[in-house]
Amino acid sequence: MNKKQFFQNAFMLVVSTFLLRLVFTAFRVVVSNKVGAECMGLYQLTFAIYNISVTFATSGINFAVTRLIAKALSKGDRAGAKNVMRLSFAYSLAFGVAAFLIVFALSEKIGVYLLCDKRSVLSLKAFAVSLPFISVSSAVSGYFYAARNVGTTLVSRVTEQIAQIACFYMFMLPVPKGNIELSCCAIVAASAVSEVLGSVFLILKFVLEYRGKRAKREKDAFKKLCAIALPSAAGAYLKSGLQTIENVLIPIGFRKFGASNSDALAGYGILCSMVMPVIFFPSFVFSSFSMLLIPEFTEAQTLKKDGEIKSTAMLAIRLTLMFSLFISANFIVFGQSIGDVLYTEKDAGALIKIMAPLIPFMYLDSIADGMLKGLGEYNRVLKYSSIDTVVSITMIYFVVSKYGLYGYVAVIYTSTMLNAFLSIRRLLVVSKNRLLFFSDIVVPFCASLFSAVCSKILLTPLIYTNGKTFFVVTALLCSVLLLGGFILISRGKMYDTVKYAVRTILELKPKSNFKAPCRINNN
Numbered sequence: 001m002n003k004k005q006f007f008q009n010a011f012m013l014v015v016s017t018f019l020l021r022l023v024f025t026a027f028r029v030v031v032s033n034k035v036g037a038e039c040m041g042l043y044q045l046t047f048a049i050y051n052i053s054v055t056f057a058t059s060g061i062n063f064a065v066t067r068l069i070a071k072a073l074s075k076g077d078r079a080g081a082k083n084v085m086r087l088s089f090a091y092s093l094a095f096g097v098a099a100f101l102i103v104f105a106l107s108e109k110i111g112v113y114l115l116c117d118k119r120s121v122l123s124l125k126a127f128a129v130s131l132p133f134i135s136v137s138s139a140v141s142g143y144f145y146a147a148r149n150v151g152t153t154l155v156s157r158v159t160e161q162i163a164q165i166a167c168f169y170m171f172m173l174p175v176p177k178g179n180i181e182l183s184c185c186a187i188v189a190a191s192a193v194s195e196v197l198g199s200v201f202l203i204l205k206f207v208l209e210y211r212g213k214r215a216k217r218e219k220d221a222f223k224k225l226c227a228i229a230l231p232s233a234a235g236a237y238l239k240s241g242l243q244t245i246e247n248v249l250i251p252i253g254f255r256k257f258g259a260s261n262s263d264a265l266a267g268y269g270i271l272c273s274m275v276m277p278v279i280f281f282p283s284f285v286f287s288s289f290s291m292l293l294i295p296e297f298t299e300a301q302t303l304k305k306d307g308e309i310k311s312t313a314m315l316a317i318r319l320t321l322m323f324s325l326f327i328s329a330n331f332i333v334f335g336q337s338i339g340d341v342l343y344t345e346k347d348a349g350a351l352i353k354i355m356a357p358l359i360p361f362m363y364l365d366s367i368a369d370g371m372l373k374g375l376g377e378y379n380r381v382l383k384y385s386s387i388d389t390v391v392s393i394t395m396i397y398f399v400v401s402k403y404g405l406y407g408y409v410a411v412i413y414t415s416t417m418l419n420a421f422l423s424i425r426r427l428l429v430v431s432k433n434r435l436l437f438f439s440d441i442v443v444p445f446c447a448s449l450f451s452a453v454c455s456k457i458l459l460t461p462l463i464y465t466n467g468k469t470f471f472v473v474t475a476l477l478c479s480v481l482l483l484g485g486f487i488l489i490s491r492g493k494m495y496d497t498v499k500y501a502v503r504t505i506l507e508l509k510p511k512s513n514f515k516a517p518c519r520i521n522n523n
């Protein structure tokens with residue numbers, strides 16, 4: 001692993017992802033407040049079909065390309081890499097066009113009979129157009145990640161974000177106020193146009209980079225591509241199909257609970273389109289690493305660097321734990337205030353507090369999935385995700401109809417914890433590491449909760465003088481400083497982990513008496 005290049009790319013991704021996530025979350029807040037909870041519920045319902053359509057259109061090509069290109073480039077075989085891309089273009093284009101034809105032709109039946117809401121038909125047709133572009137760009141982005149060229153993918157994402165915001169306001173101008181169908185279509189169409197523009201940029205960038213270079217044709221190259229892509233795609237189809245069923249059943253369960261169609265969509269929209277983006281917002285720090293770790297672990301496994309795999313996996317797990325436990329503690333303490341600042345819906349803040357304890361499981365599961373895929377354990381990842389979705393569907397059928405929105409919260413808790421437990425356990429086994437409950441979990445959480453509570457006690461008077469927004473921002477910054485002070489004073493495992501991470505990033509040679517907590521001492 002080239003540590004300098006890896007951390008440069010990681011730093012670029014963290015900063016850019018933070019800015020993009022900040023803009024996207026702010027945009028999502030504005031959109032939610034503008035169109036209302038019912039429209040966001042309809043959008044979320046439509047998004048379920050979008051998700052399974054994209055899954056079919058991409059059909060495992062991104063991961064297959066990343067893994068095969070990483071192997072080829074680690075051996076210096078650029079001609080072989082171009083051949084992989086040539087085949088991946090044909091593969092992705094075939095699936096992308098097929099996905100477009102299926103969704104566009106069946107949009108009315110899907111909207112009326114599957115989603116049970118005719119207002120979704122226009123939105124389904126709008127996003128169908130973008131599917132061939134998404135499919136091909138998925139293959140190209142896999143190449144750029146494997147080549148450690150994250151700058152190109154970042155420019156593509158920035159292009160998409162700017163285009164999405166501009167298109168939304170443009171498309172919303174002629175929409176009559178209160179028209180749920182057209183408002184939802186405007187959101188989806190803006191997203192579709194932005195996907196097309198970002199995809200075209202990636203494709204042109206790759207064509208210009210490899211123009212004039214010959215591809216080395218291998219007899220079994222397409223077979224190798226399919227051997228990775230198709231099993232991955234099959235598992236993804238199952239997972240996505242089950243998730244679509246899950247998303248369709250949720251509003252039905254709300255209606256069985258006694259809610260009207262409007263209230264059912266509103267409750268679904270508050271949780272999925274308002275609360276969950278806030279819960280996932282801080283994950284940009286480690287979600288950026290997740291994709292970068294796939295080619296790094298693939299290369300380390302190819303070159304049989306077991307020690308590097310073990311130390312990197314443990315460092316990533318412990319840093320993710322520390323960060324996610326801190327976010328969880330602060331959302332528990334400040335969740336209501338954050339919801340009040342961002343949304344006009346009163347239930348948003350309460351739901352942020354309720355979902356906060358689940359954050360460590362969500363973040364750890366994400367980083368564990370990336371590392372497992374890099375180690376060739378992609379079938380395990382899909383298996384665990386499918387198990388969790390089957391459990392979700394079963395619980396939705398029996399629980400949501402009896403307990404409504406809070407029954408669905410219980411479903412999310414159960415499925416997320418199950419998936420995270422299976423993924424993390426497998427990663428620890430494969431990387432030959434282990435976690436200690438007290439020093440790795442209890443101590444960081446207690447320190448984070450203490451810093452958040454102290455921050456709230458010290459700064460509560462600010463809410464009466466400067467308003468809630470200033471209070472939330474100041475309190476969170478104060479909480480960070482208090483935790484940092486605790487880490488410096490304690491000089492325990494948290495301090496050793498942070499110190500080792502900083503030394504690794506700066507490529508400083510550790511002192512002879514410094515024990516890297518993730519490399520030498522896993523106890």
